Amino acid sequence: xxxxKHYVLRLGLFLKFRDIGDSARAERVAHxxxxxxxxxxxxxxxxxARRFESEETKLADFIVVVKTKGQLFxxxxxxxxxxxxxxxxxxxxxxxxxxxxxNAIAGENGTVHILGVRE
Numbered sequence: 055x056x057x058x059k060h061y062v063l064r065l066g067l068f069l070k071f072r073d074i075g076d077s078a079r080a081e082r083v084a085h086x087x088x089x090x091x092x093x094x095x096x097x098x099x100x101x102x103a104r105r106f107e108s109e110e111t112k113l114a115d116f117i118v119v120v121k122t123k124g125q126l127f128x129x130x131x132x133x134x135x136x137x138x139x140x141x142x143x144x145x146x147x148x149x150x151x152x153x154x155x156x157n158a159i160a161g162e163n164g165t166v167h168i169l170g171v172r173e
Contacts, residue, residue, distance in 0.1 A: 089113075089114060089171050089172035089173050090171075090172045091169075091170070091171060091172070092111070092113055092116065092168065092169070092170045092171065092172050093167075093168070093169050093170075094106075094107070094167070094168055095165055095166065095167045095168075096155070096165070096166050097122075097163060097164070097165040097166075098123075098125070098155070098156070098157050098163040098164055098165075099163060101156060101157045101160045101161065102156060103128075103130075103133050103154045103155065103156040104154065104155060104156065105130075105151065105153070105154055106150050106151070106153045106154070106155065106166065106168065107150050107151040107153075108151065109151055110149055110151050111149060111150045111151050111172075112147075112148070112149045112150075112172065112173040113145075113147075113148060113149075113150055113168075113170040113171060113172055113173065114146065114147060114170070114171045114172065114173045115144065115145075115146050115147075115170055115171050116144065116145060116146075116148070116150070116168055116169060116170025116171070117142055117143070117144045117168070117169050117170065118137070118142060118143050118144070118145070118166060118167070118168055119141075119142045119166070119167040119168075119169070120137045120138065120139055120140070120141050120142070120164055120165070120166055120167075121139060121140065121164065121165045121166075121167065122139055122163065122164045122165050123139050123157065123158070123159070123162035123163060123164035124136060124137060124138045124139050124141075124157075124158035124159065124162070124164060125137050125155045125156065125157065125158055125164045125166055126155065126156050126157070126158050127153070127154070127155055128154055129152055129153070129154055130152070130154060133154050133155065133156050136158055137155075137158075139164060147173075150168060150170075
């Protein structure tokens with residue numbers, strides 16, 4: 055859990071640095087990023103692809119953290135982008151119900167954490 059706290063802090067610092075001191079700009083940025091935080095995890099139990107969220111879940115910014123075992127990332131039509139265990143990546147403006155993950159190696163169940171800010 056310490057690693058997850060680190061990534062939440064990283065996301066918070068990223069958003070804080072968007073505030074460059076200009077009060078009008080800072081107000082617009084604060085308004086744009088004023089959504090609730092989103093935190094969720096999914097651990098593979100089978101080798102088939104799994105949809106991260108079953109309902110529309112739009113995030114303004116988020117970080118994906120893969121733990122335990124590597125995963126393949128993609129959409130409903132295929133998962134080919136490899137994400138190693140303990141690797142992270144970020145995306146902006148995505149409906150995460152369109153994201154799919156599956157085990158990179160059959161039988162090696164990994165966990166995917168997503169930490170972000172809702173639109």
